[in-house]
Amino acid sequence: MLRRLPDQSGRKVRFRFEGEPVDALEGDSVAAALLAAGNRILRMTPKSGSGRAPYCMMGVCFECLVEIDGIPNRQACLTEVRGGMAVRRQRGAPGLPGEAGDDPD
């Protein structure tokens, strides 16, 4: 989880995670805001169901996949928080194109 240094100015933004209110600062990524608010786990893997958290924070590991406003497969580390946003954990595979988008030859 993350802590914030003192003197980080910025406008407050409130959104929801699993229905609960979360306070963040404008410019935070959804992933950073959730870790700063004390949430350790952002998704559960499709295969074993184990809990995962952001690993790279730069868009390459896809461990931060969440559902945002009803749309699954969003990368929380690349999405800035917006007031009123509704975020949910991604449980397993959402079964959308992109996941199966590449078959071996």
Next chain:
Amino acid sequence: MIRTDLAIIGAGPAGMSAAVAAREAGLDVIVVDEQPAAGGQIWRAIERNARLRPGNLAFLGEDYVKGAELAARFAASGAQHWPGSTVWHVESPEDGDKTVTLAWDGATRQVRCGALLIASGAMERPVPVPGWTLPGVMTVGAAQTVLKSSGLFPEAPLLLAGSGPLLLLFAAQCLAAGIEIAAVLDTTPAGARLRGLPHLPKALLGWRTLLKGRRLMRTLSRSGVRIYREVTKIEALGAEHLERVRFQSVGGPAELETASLLLHEGVVPNPQLTRLLRCEHRWDRAQRCFRPELSDRGETSVENVFVAGDGGGIGGAMAAVHAGRIAALEVAERFGAVNRPNGDVEIVKARDALRAELAVRPLLDAMFPPPRWIGELDGGEVICRCEEVTAADVRKAAALGAPGPNQAKAFLRAGMGPCQGRMCGLTVTEILADAHGKHPEEIGYYRIRPPIKPVTLGELAALDGAD
């Protein structure tokens, strides 16, 4: 669909510098980047920090602050900048324009361009130690990213584990910001410093980088932070999340309680886009990774597709700035841009600057050699985080006859999850090379197919309607 002379993927040092040079020459330029603001990895959130949180500039350091100038020139250059745009497909027909397809705010956009510059940068080498999937474990770069963009830092006790300039830089930034580091587990092998010595004379061309490196090392060793040397066999332990870290060091085995473990074993080119375009790649022995083959102007084996910056091989931010400029000047030359006084002279100047900047690299590669243990893994370590495939699974696939990554992928589904092999690709290549006793270049890499990022149904539907 919008048409432009030059499309640039990535608004980091390479992409911004290329955009500025191409605009000066009179080309139309569109720059797309999935980040919310320009800057790339090194200068992430530079504009926001300069405006809103000037206090952060003090601990992020002078190399960070330097980014503000190029970011301002980029903003004023007249290049179109599309932030928040994730490229998920690129096509390069043999003759004619290239097409870049991207997702932006739930919609799909396409750009046609005469020349394409891939300035998509590097990623940290995945470090598949046991337990690296536990919440509480992330990369050094990840922690640095949230420090830059949000002033956030990992909960104590904090451990940094690995090797490389970025780890030292982040440690120095933490100390300057008053963030407590419980210990550093330095995985640099014994004697690496000495092995760097033969490269010293050439590296003197890049003496500024050298001085900075020494300063960083001294900051850390004088800080009083506990440093374990020659660390191996790191294991992250915990039930639901990270609780302890076990490892070996010169002092013997050790175990530490911790809440946050940051891993780092150097950075490697992000291979997705050049692989998608079927550009030729070579194995870089010193950096243990693939890199696209480039001409001295930065062109790939695919005509009019260029690469500049760390996506073409690790050279650092200033090298990226010069390489971006070289590629842009070459494109301007080729497409008969209007304003190009002394185009050739400018290219020669930029090439000299690039060479001086790269002179220090062999020394850095020797001082921070990439880890060898990754290719030797054979146990229950998860190497594909998406599909939860272990090193032993990859060995089994090799024994069953899988000659390369694509066959292993068919057996195991490794590389078929949402990250599309970004997290397991290099490891699978290294393990297969070891299992078959072959060179990584013979083993090859995953064949990358679009979409290179998960695309929603809405975004796909929007593509049908694209004109």
